[in-house]
Every structure is written in structure tokens, then in C-alpha cells.
Amino acid sequence: MEKPELIVHLKEIVGSDHVLSSDMDLTLYSYDASLDRAKPDMVILPGSTEEVSKVVTLAYKEKIPLIGRGSGTNLTGGTIPIKGGIIIHFSRMNRILEIDIPNRTATVQPGVITLDLQNRVAELGFIYAPDPASQKVSTLGGNFGENSGGPHCLKYGVTTNHILGAEVVLDDGTVTWTGGKAQNNPGYDLTGLLVGSEGTLVIATKLILKLIRAPEAVKTMLAIYDTIEDGANTVSAIIAEGIIPATLEMMDNKVIQAVEASVHAGYPLDAAAVLIIELDGMSDGMDKKAEKISEICKRHHVREIRLAKTESERAKLWAGRKGAFGAVARLRPSYMCCDGTVPRTRLPEALAKVMEVSKKYDVPIGNVFHAGDGNLHPLIMFDERDEEEKERVLKAGSEILKICADLGGTISGEHGVGVEKLKETHFIFCERDLEFARQIKKAFDPMGLLNPGKMIPEPDNNHQNQGVLV
Amino acid sequence: MTDLNNRYNELMEIVGPEHIRTDDGDVEQYAVDGMTPNAVVFPKDTQQVSDVVTYANLKNLAIIPFGSGTKMALGHPPKRLDMVIGTSRLNSMVDVDTDNLTFTVEAGVKFRDIQARLATEEDRCYLPLEDLGTEAEAFICSDRSHSGCFMPLDPPFSASATIGGILASNSTGPRRLLYGLPRDILLGIRFVTPDGAIVGTGGKTVKNVSGYDISKLMIGSAGSLGILCEMTLRLLPLPERMETILVSFDSFKNTSTFVEAILDTQLLPAAVEVMNKRAFEGFKNNKSDLIPGRYAVAVALEAYEEAVDRMKLEMLDMAKDFEAEDSIVFSEDGHRLFWHSMGNLQNSMANRFPGMITAKLSYQISDWKNIIQFADDTLSSNHLEYTLLCHTGNGGCTINFLLDGDDTAASERAVSTIDLLLEQTCKANGNLVVQTAPTNLKKDLPLWGEPRFDSPVMGRIKNQLDPKGIMSSGRFVGGL
Numbered sequence: 001m002e003k004p005e006l007i008v009h010l011k012e013i014v015g016s017d018h019v020l021s022s023d024m025d026l027t028l029y030s031y032d033a034s035l036d037r038a039k040p041d042m043v044i045l046p047g048s049t050e051e052v053s054k055v056v057t058l059a060y061k062e063k064i065p066l067i068g069r070g071s072g073t074n075l076t077g078g079t080i081p082i083k084g085g086i087i088i089h090f091s092r093m094n095r096i097l098e099i100d101i102p103n104r105t106a107t108v109q110p111g112v113i114t115l116d117l118q119n120r121v122a123e124l125g126f127i128y129a130p131d132p133a134s135q136k137v138s139t140l141g142g143n144f145g146e147n148s149g150g151p152h153c154l155k156y157g158v159t160t161n162h163i164l165g166a167e168v169v170l171d172d173g174t175v176t177w178t179g180g181k182a183q184n185n186p187g188y189d190l191t192g193l194l195v196g197s198e199g200t201l202v203i204a205t206k207l208i209l210k211l212i213r214a215p216e217a218v219k220t221m222l223a224i225y226d227t228i229e230d231g232a233n234t235v236s237a238i239i240a241e242g243i244i245p246a247t248l249e250m251m252d253n254k255v256i257q258a259v260e261a262s263v264h265a266g267y268p269l270d271a272a273a274v275l276i277i278e279l280d281g282m283s284d285g286m287d288k289k290a291e292k293i294s295e296i297c298k299r300h301h302v303r304e305i306r307l308a309k310t311e312s313e314r315a316k317l318w319a320g321r322k323g324a325f326g327a328v329a330r331l332r333p334s335y336m337c338c339d340g341t342v343p344r345t346r347l348p349e350a351l352a353k354v355m356e357v358s359k360k361y362d363v364p365i366g367n368v369f370h371a372g373d374g375n376l377h378p379l380i381m382f383d384e385r386d387e388e389e390k391e392r393v394l395k396a397g398s399e400i401l402k403i404c405a406d407l408g409g410t411i412s413g414e415h416g417v418g419v420e421k422l423k424e425t426h427f428i429f430c431e432r433d434l435e436f437a438r439q440i441k442k443a444f445d446p447m448g449l450l451n452p453g454k455m456i457p458e459p460d461n462n463h464q465n466q467g468v469l470v
Numbered sequence: 471m472t473d474l475n476n477r478y479n480e481l482m483e484i485v486g487p488e489h490i491r492t493d494d495g496d497v498e499q500y501a502v503d504g505m506t507p508n509a510v511v512f513p514k515d516t517q518q519v520s521d522v523v524t525y526a527n528l529k530n531l532a533i534i535p536f537g538s539g540t541k542m543a544l545g546h547p548p549k550r551l552d553m554v555i556g557t558s559r560l561n562s563m564v565d566v567d568t569d570n571l572t573f574t575v576e577a578g579v580k581f582r583d584i585q586a587r588l589a590t591e592e593d594r595c596y597l598p599l600e601d602l603g604t605e606a607e608a609f610i611c612s613d614r615s616h617s618g619c620f621m622p623l624d625p626p627f628s629a630s631a632t633i634g635g636i637l638a639s640n641s642t643g644p645r646r647l648l649y650g651l652p653r654d655i656l657l658g659i660r661f662v663t664p665d666g667a668i669v670g671t672g673g674k675t676v677k678n679v680s681g682y683d684i685s686k687l688m689i690g691s692a693g694s695l696g697i698l699c700e701m702t703l704r705l706l707p708l709p710e711r712m713e714t715i716l717v718s719f720d721s722f723k724n725t726s727t728f729v730e731a732i733l734d735t736q737l738l739p740a741a742v743e744v745m746n747k748r749a750f751e752g753f754k755n756n757k758s759d760l761i762p763g764r765y766a767v768a769v770a771l772e773a774y775e776e777a778v779d780r781m782k783l784e785m786l787d788m789a790k791d792f793e794a795e796d797s798i799v800f801s802e803d804g805h806r807l808f809w810h811s812m813g814n815l816q817n818s819m820a821n822r823f824p825g826m827i828t829a830k831l832s833y834q835i836s837d838w839k840n841i842i843q844f845a846d847d848t849l850s851s852n853h854l855e856y857t858l859l860c861h862t863g864n865g866g867c868t869i870n871f872l873l874d875g876d877d878t879a880a881s882e883r884a885v886s887t888i889d890l891l892l893e894q895t896c897k898a899n900g901n902l903v904v905q906t907a908p909t910n911l912k913k914d915l916p917l918w919g920e921p922r923f924d925s926p927v928m929g930r931i932k933n934q935l936d937p938k939g940i941m942s943s944g945r946f947v948g949g950l
Contacts, residue, residue: 102836103834103835103836146679147679149677154676157650160653160686161650170927176926177922177923177924178923180899181834182832182833182834182898182899182901183832183865184640184642184651184866184903185832185900185901185922186901186903186922187690187946187947187948188947189640189653189686189689189690190687190928191686192653192683192687192689193687195683195686196679196683197682201682213736215736239569240568241617242618243707244706281738282736282738282774284774284779285710285776285777288774341675343674343675345569345570370677373675373676373677374676374677375675375677408673408674409673409674410673410680411680412678412679412680413675413678413679414677414679416679417679417680417681425680425681428673428680429670429680430670433669433670433671436663436669436671436684437681437682437684439934439935440682440931440934442934443930444927444930455682
């Protein structure tokens with residue numbers, strides 16, 4: 001089918017206002033928050049599951065690639081149509097369909113903004129826990145596809161721990177359900193497999209999310225350090241002492257500088273590192289734990305500990321963390337965020353090596369990360385227009401991921417593989433691991449039409465890596 | 471026959487002659503639903519599992535993995551079975567990293583030994599060590615420089631189950647209310663695929679999105695997609711204090727009001743378990759002198775000292791408000807023993823009732839009262855004896871039908887009752903899985919509940935990964 005004819009068919013399905021194909025439109029959909037760029041052939045904005053199903057059926061017959069897209073906050077090129085095709089943008093499927101407090105669930109369409117749902121359930125005394133830093137703009141469908149994390153995942157787990165079920169459209173347009181409001185359904189945990197599959201196995205059209213009761217009490221502290229090692233050692237020590245805070249977030253001096261210039265969170269400009277520590281749960285025993293944490297901080301030469309006394313003080317401490325990625329844009333026009341993750345006890349080592357990489361490639365690196373999870377986010381700052389500098393940045397990024405893999409960690413904690421880290425999958429997987437993933441892909445999408453070219457590299461016999469032993 | 475002998479020869483070369491059993495008396499102990507394998511092999515590591523499975527695939531031999539045998543009654547009788555692969559020699563604790571709060575272990579390691587290994591120097595452990603009969607003393611006393619951790623799972627059969635079997639059967643217990651399901655705790659896994667390849671996924675980090683989350687697929691796959699060999703799970707620090715409050719009620723109305731009142735607070739109990747009198751009385755080692763009512767509610771409190779104290783006080787007050795018959799508190803040893811005994815209820819009942827059927831019901835959380843009342847009414851009016859344990863707040867309930875096996879009429883009534891229960895759970899967006907049943911009743915039972923929308927997708931996965939159907943042939947959901 002020729003493109004003009006296809007557009008006529010798509011307009012019949014979703015309405016003529018909801019098919020975009022002008023050059024400007026396609027350019028607007030050619031990028032996400034990563035460094036990759038590619039234009040789709042067209043973009044559709046469906047209004048219902050039925051419309052998605054019809055579009056998928058048509059694409060299946062015509063062998064056209066399909067890429068689901070939310071707000072495009074993806075950091076690894078997961079939404080970039082590298083093989084062209086149709087982008088299914090979920091901005092119109094943005095309704096919260098049901099909040100079912102007795103069953104502790106919310107059912108939503110994939111285009112709902114994460115924070116919108118969180119605000120709605122907060123009014124009822126509940127939380128939807130996964131809180132990616134982009135929650136103000138990211139969609140729940142995107143969170144599903146990427147298995148997003150966030151600062152509170154240390155205690156509550158990532159997106160997959162909070163998704164109970166999904167309505168999904170299969171490669172041939174069939175609509176089906178996995179999971180549901182009840183847990184422990186017989187059979188394979190397909191929901192678990194699909195969360196984080198980056199749109200390569202199915203297209204999700206409804207999600208059932210788990211809600212939990214908001215904690216009775218929250219205590220937020222800021223610990224300020226003169227060396228980054230002291231901060232990192234504090235993190236391991238807190239966990240080793242048997243305390244699992246809700247969050248342990250760290251920022252280094254470069255990021256502090258950037259944050260203070262933009263959001264004025266009140267972090268001292270000369271600090272080498274700050275650590276946001278938050279406890280939540282029942283109020284009983286919390287003061288004692290906070291004291292214990294203070295002791296541990298002191299043992300690791302903390303300069304100062306500030307305790308948020310009011311909700312607005314707490315919000316201010318967090319504003320710095322949540323605004324950090326945006327703030328570094330003040331330092332250089334572009335950044336690349338490496339999402340490498342290490343077992344948390346290896347954190348000090350990993351940080352030291354990241355700084356060596358910064359020197360080796362002569363690229364500035366700021367660190368803002370989920371320390372308690374061992375999830376680094378070195379932000380390599382540069383100017384995208386400078387090709388030579390970009391080359392160095394890409395090399396530095398890859399080297400950082402290798403460091404994480406070699407320390408017993410992995411190449412992505414929460415941002416996914418997308419296209420950006422395809423090469424780096426060889427740091428952690430051997431060919432037979434990847435072959436198994438290809439078989440899974442084949443079971444769902446034998447023609448390879450769903451978000452093609454993502455997550456799993458093409459077979460490559462040159463890589464003899466033995467993979468990580470669990 | 472020559473062919474069979476050759477077969478053994480090649481297997482013997484892989485695992486060594488002393489690690490393969492072919493005598494009738496030996497292999498009979500590994501029969502699955504009455505189907506006896508020709509051989510039972512015991513590989514010593516993942517590589518040997520891979521070699522054995524590669525060979526089986528080549529010769530199209532049907533295989534079933536076997537740990538301690540506590541879940542072997544799950545699922546349909548196998549379509550075919552040539553060889554059982556025992557995991558008892560996959561018994562290494564590969565990496566105990568208490569600072570990082572992760573534990574890497576081979577599939578054949580027993581759950582109790584994992585918990586014992588994580589105890590404090592003073593032997594404070596998540597399980598009641600003195601009642602476990604732990605074989606490997608070494609696990610208890612060696613190298614415990616930490617303040618005590620535990621693996622946050624509380625599956626039934628905790629004294630004998632292997633970690634591989636627990637994950638393969640997605641086995642859970644009441645305390646999943648606080649700690650979550652195996653899917654929330656498993657970080658990485660290595661397994662052997664039906665064609666013999668060793669595949670690894672995940673690892674030691676608590677977050678990992680570097681590829682498909684294969685671990686989730688393998689949990690609960692009951693040996694249908696491969697043999698789990700090595701796994702990394704997350705640990706938690708031992709709770710500062712562990713106590714149980716046990717409250718008895720005579721009316722279901724008061725029982726349910728009490729439970730709902732607890733679940734409606736911001737308190738964080740580890741479990742809120744409702745049981746009928748028969749279940750309560752059925753615990754082995756139940757030393758409590760609680761005045762029993764028709765129902766009892768057990769609340770597990772595992773938290774900071776101050777939090778446990780407050781929960782205890784508030785809940786005991788609530789119990790009074792709702793006219794509890796009696797209440798009692800257990801701490802530490804008593805607490806551990808209580809929950810351990812509860813986990814072994816199915817086991818101890820099975821010894822007394824050889825015809826027992828165990829059904830595990832799932833449903834959306836809010837329907838728990840309807841489900842219990844329906845079960846109580848239906849089972850009583852059918853003159854069936856049963857124990858009932860309901861994980862409130864989780865949407866799960868386990869019913870043991872206490873059948874001696876000789877009373878065919880009673881067994882038939884139980885079978886028809888299970889159909890009714892299934893219908894009821896489906897109405898509540900849930901399902902029902904038969905955990906154990908005499909083989910002769912299996913053809914009449916909805917072993918995996920009602921087929922769901924996603925069955926065709928499961929078929930696609932199974933056919934892709936195991937086209938010859940050698941792995942646990944026909945036992946899984948939909949006869950996969």
C-alpha cells in the first residue's frame with residue numbers, strides 16, 4: 001500500500017485530525033530525551049483501544065513498524081523510529097478510568113501523566129509509588145514500557161512492582177488482558193515480562209496499578225559532606241546497619257552548583273556532596289532511626305545535617321533533586337545520562353572510577369543519583385554541535401557502563417536499553433542470553449514490527465563475552 | 471533395551487554413575503502423578519544440568535525437575551516422563567552478601583538453610599531454628615558477622631522446600647502482605663532452557679532494566695520453560711521485634727469488622743490471617759491455650775520495637791471493641807513457631823488425610839468476606855471437613871479439603887464444590903489453582919482454574935521455547 005492510501009485508511013480509523021504526516025510534524029516526533037534522531041513515516045493519535053487495535057491490524061497486514069509513545073521523556077532512544085513506521089502517540093488516551101480504593105487499584109489509559117494520577121490518589125490518602133524524576137510530564141504507559149524507577153524505589157520497588165495487569169494489543173491487532181485486580185493468576189507472569197519490554201512485545205492500552213496507603217509519617221534529612229567518598233560510604237553503612245530508608249539520593253558539587261543556580265534548594269555551594277535521606281512509615285521508632293542515621297553520618301565525617309521541619313522545607317530539599325537534570329543544562333547545552341547500576345556496596349569504587357573517566361576523556365561529569373539502589377546517573381555535559389566532543393562523550397559513557405558491569409552491576413537501572421545501549425548489552429549478556437531474548441521477541445512479534453531495532457542487538461558472532469554469572 | 475542402556479551410559483558420563491538411579495525401587499519415589507521415570511539423575515552444577523538437558527533434547531526425552539518434592543502434585547498429570555532431574559546436589563550458597571542485602575544460591579538449597587545462614591551470632595533467625603532439624607550445622611554457625619537478615623518469603627513447607635521449588639511454583643505465604651511476592655524479591659536467575667542452553671538474566675543490583683525481565687517469566691513457570699539453577703534474591707534486615715497477636719471470635723461479622731478495621735489504618739502488620747477453627751486446631755506444635763471461637767485472626771507484627779508496641783495495643787483494643795472471645799500474644803520464639811506451624815498445616819493434614827485436596831483461591835482484595843462466607847456455607851452444607859486460611863489484604867485463601875480418600879462420595883462432593891468456588895473467584899476477578907489432589911480426581915478438577923484471555927500468548931511462549939514439549943510435558947496451565 002502506498003503512503004497516501006495508507007494515510008486515507010488511518011484517517012478512517014482515528015479521524016482525519018489525528019493523523020499527522022507533514023514534514024514539521026514528523027520532525028517533532030523524531031527525537032526524545034536521548035541523543036538519537038529519526039523521523040517516522042506518520043504519527044497517529046488514537047482515542048480508544050479499538051482504534052489502536054485496528055491500526056495494529058492494518059500495520060500487521062502491511063508490515064509497517066509501530067512505535068508507542070507517551071511524552072517522549074525516554075533517555076535511551078526507546079521511542080525513536082529508527083526503522084520508520086507509524087508512531088502511536090497516546091496523548092488522547094489520557095483518562096483515569098477507575099480508582100478502586102476497596103481493591104487498592106487504579107485503572108488508567110497509557111497517556112495519563114504519572115503525577116496527575118499521584119495527585120488524584122493522594123487526595124484519597126493513597127500513593128502510587130514509582131516516582132521518576134520526569135513524573136510531571138512522563139506518562140504511565142511510558143513508565144510501563146520502560147519499567148521506570150525513581151527516588152522512592154529503594155523501599156517501594158520500581159514500576160513492575162506496582163503493575164497488576166494490562167490490556168494489551170498483540171502484533172496482529174488482537175486485544176487481550178494479562179494479570180488483573182487479583183494477584184497470583186495461574187500461568188506465566190506475562191505482566192511481569194511486558195513491563196520494561198520497551199514496546200517491543202505488545203502495545204499496552206490500559207493499565208491496572210497498585211495503590212498503597214500513604215505512610216503515616218515522613219522524615220526528610222539533608223546530609224552535607226566535604227568529600228564524595230564520605231557520602232557514598234554513609235549510604236552503604238546505613239543499609240548495612242539494617243535501616244532501609246524510603247530514599248537515599250546523592251548529588252555532587254557540580255550538580256549542586258547547577259541546582260542552586262536554577263531552583264535555589266539551599267544546598268551549600270562549597271559542599272562536595274549532599275545526601276537526601278528520607279524515612280517513612282509508622283511514626284513510632286522513626287526518631288530513634290533518624291538519630292541512628294545521624295550517628296552513622298557523623299562517623300563518616302558529615303559536615304552538617306539538616307532536618308526538614310515543615311512540608312515546605314521538605315519540598316525545597318526535593319526541588320533540588322527533581323530539578324537536577326534540567327539544571328545541568330545551564331552548564332552545557334547537552335548532557336548524556338549514564339544509567340549504570342552497581343551492587344550498592346561498590347558505590348564508592350564506582351564513583352571514583354567515573355571521575356577518572358571524566359579526566360581521561362576531558363568531559364565534565366556531574367553526579368545525581370539513587371545512591372541507595374547503587375543506581376548511578378553520571379551526567380556527561382557537552383555541546384551536541386561539537387562532533388569531536390560528542391565522540392568523546394559517547395566513549396566515556398560506554399566506558400562508565402563497562403565499569404558498572406565489571407563491578408558486578410548492570411548497564412541500566414531504570415532508563416532501559418533502547419538504541420543507545422545496544423552495543424553495551426554485550427557487557428552483561430553472552431550470545432545465548434541474547435538469543436533467548438530474541439526467542440521471546442519472536443513468540444510475541446515474529447515479523448519484528450513492534451518498536452524494531454530496540455533492546456536486543458542483532459546476532460553478532462564476534463562477541464565472545466561469557467556474560468555475567470548471576 | 472540396548473538403546474536404554476546406551477542412554478544411561480551417556481548420562482552416567484555426564485553426572486557420574488553414582489548420581490543416576492534406575493532401579494525400580496529408587497525411581498518409584500520420583501513418580502509424578504503415578505508416572506514413574508526410567509531414570510533419576512542428580513547433576514552437580516548448572517553445567518551438568520545443561521549437559522543432561524541437551525542430551526534429553528537430542529533424544530526427545532521428557533524431563534521433570536524435582537527438588538524436595540513438596541509441589542509435585544501441582545498441575546496436570548504429565549503427558550510423558552522419561553527422566554527426573556533432581557536438584558539436591560545443586561546445593562551451594564554461591565554468594566551471601568549481607569552488606570549488599572543479596573543472596574545468591576543454587577536451586578536445591580533448602581529455604582530453612584538460607585534463613586539459618588542469615589541468623590545473628592546469637593541464633594536469632596526468621597525461622598524457629600530449634601524446630602527445623604537443620605541438617606547442615608555449618609550453615610548456622612559459620613561466618614555471621616552481620617546483625618541478622620532474612621529472605622522475606624514465608625512459603626508453606628518451609629522446613630523442606632527448596633528455593634528452586636518455591637520460585638518455580640510461585641509459593642507464597644501470609645506475610646506477603648508486608649514483604650511482597652517472589653516476583654518482588656527475585657533479582658536475577660540462571661536457568662537451563664529446554665534446548666540445554668544456560669541463560670542468565672538480572673543480577674545483584676536491586677534495579678535492572680537491561681533487557682527483558684525473564685525472572686518474572688520463570689517464577690511460577692513450574693518447570694515448563696526450563697530448569698532454574700541459580701538465583702539471586704534480596705534480603706532484609708531482621709525485624710527489630712517480632713510478635714503475633716491471636717484473637718478468637720464467634721461470629722464472622724465480628725471477625726471481619728476487626729480485620730477491616732486493622733486494614734483501614736496506617737498500621738503496617740506483616741500479615742492478617744483469618745482461619746477457621748479446624749485450621750487453628752490443626753497446627754502441629756500449636757501450644758497456645760487460646761479459647762477458640764469459630765474463627766481466629768492472627769496478626770504478625772514485624773517492625774521497630776515502638777511500632778510493634780503500638781500496633782499491639784491498638785489492635786488488642788479493637789479486638790475488645792468487636793467482642794473477641796479471647797486473645798493472646800506470642801513474641802519471638804512463639805511468633806516464629808506459630809507462623810512456621812501455620813505454613814506446615816497442609817503438610818501435617820496431608821499425612822492424616824491421604825485423599826486431601828488443597829485449593830488456592832485468588833480474588834480482588836475487597837471480596838475476601840464474600841469468598842469466606844461462600845466457602846463456609848457451601849462446604850458446610852456439603853458436609854465436608856476443611857481448614858481455611860485467608861490472607862486478608864492480599865486476596866488469597868487456601869482451603870484443605872480433609873478427605874480420607876476412601877469415601878468416594880465425599881471426594882465427589884468436594885470436586886463439585888471446587889467448581890462452585892472457582893465460579894465465585896472468577897466473579898471476583900480472580901481464579902483458583904488446585905495445589906494438590908489425588909491423581910485419580912485430577913481429570914475432574916479445574917486444576918489451573920478458568921482459562922484466561924492470555925492463554926494463547928502463553929501457548930506462543932511455550933511453543934517457541936520448547937517446541938518438542940520435553941519440559942514438564944502437559945502439566946502446566948492449558949496442558950502446556
